[in-house]
Amino acid sequence: MDITNEKIDDGKAFDWGRVSAEYVKYRDIYPKEFYDKIISLGLCTKGQKVLDVGTGTGVLPRHLYEYGADFVGADISENQIEAAKVLAKENKQNIQFIVSPAEDIDFPQDSFDVITACQCFFYFHYETVIPNFARMLKKGGKLAVLYMEWLPFEDKIAKASEDLVLKYNPKWNGAGETRHPIILPEFVDKYFDTIHSEEFDLDVPFTRESWNGRMKACRGTGASLSEEELVKWENEHKKLLEEIADESFTIKHYAAIKVLQVKK
Numbered sequence: 001m002d003i004t005n006e007k008i009d010d011g012k013a014f015d016w017g018r019v020s021a022e023y024v025k026y027r028d029i030y031p032k033e034f035y036d037k038i039i040s041l042g043l044c045t046k047g048q049k050v051l052d053v054g055t056g057t058g059v060l061p062r063h064l065y066e067y068g069a070d071f072v073g074a075d076i077s078e079n080q081i082e083a084a085k086v087l088a089k090e091n092k093q094n095i096q097f098i099v100s101p102a103e104d105i106d107f108p109q110d111s112f113d114v115i116t117a118c119q120c121f122f123y124f125h126y127e128t129v130i131p132n133f134a135r136m137l138k139k140g141g142k143l144a145v146l147y148m149e150w151l152p153f154e155d156k157i158a159k160a161s162e163d164l165v166l167k168y169n170p171k172w173n174g175a176g177e178t179r180h181p182i183i184l185p186e187f188v189d190k191y192f193d194t195i196h197s198e199e200f201d202l203d204v205p206f207t208r209e210s211w212n213g214r215m216k217a218c219r220g221t222g223a224s225l226s227e228e229e230l231v232k233w234e235n236e237h238k239k240l241l242e243e244i245a246d247e248s249f250t251i252k253h254y255a256a257i258k259v260l261q262v263k264k
Helices: 016-026 032-040 059-067 078-090 126-136 156-168 186-190 208-216 227-244
Strands: 049-053 070-075 096-099 112-118 137-150 192-207 248-262
Touching (some): 016 078, 016 208, 032 137, 032 192, 032 248, 049 059, 049 126, 059 078, 059 112, 078 096, 112 126, 126 137, 126 186, 137 192, 156 227, 186 192, 192 208
Parallel strands (some): 049 070, 070 096, 112 137
Antiparallel strands (some): 137 248
């Protein structure tokens, strides 16, 4: 399903379903420290009903499943959800997955203890999802917004890879990330109180193959380039990595988390 948003890549269409295979193989990269942080904040634990919005291939619920929460994962891409179902079944995990844009999710009032949104919140129409998330959360329920991004100005491999994406897709506005807290519009305060916000650094391990795959499974490349452009980009990126990277390396990232509690 093609997605267009004038605020994202100057309106250039992208479709996460085109890179579901790469998502499965190369984007399941959050390190243990990332999940430990979520659990340490009392989120996604035993006895909680959790909705993971923008779940993709179900990375978050699959990795947090062992802590005992009852998960529902929702994503706009049917291909992503089909991949999530296969992976959960392979791991004997009982996770409900649904195909739905975040704006159209419609569970009854007070359905969830926690709603998570990892790497996806800025895609949503805030004026629609914020009051709906508040409605679906129980009294005292929490909304956790999470990100993890590489730091191109501190990591030469990340910077060179970004520059190559921009060569093929100059409209991509996902480049140039720096550390910053998650910023949400002021009207969110009408529905939620912020109870936790932090940023922390992570070094994420890759090989040349897995970093090439990670960059391919990116909005600016696999989700939006034509097949011909993508082949050229991929070949050039592989050659670039042979020149500037060892076979194994780490990429400097930072993670950010903001936890909000519903006002009820």
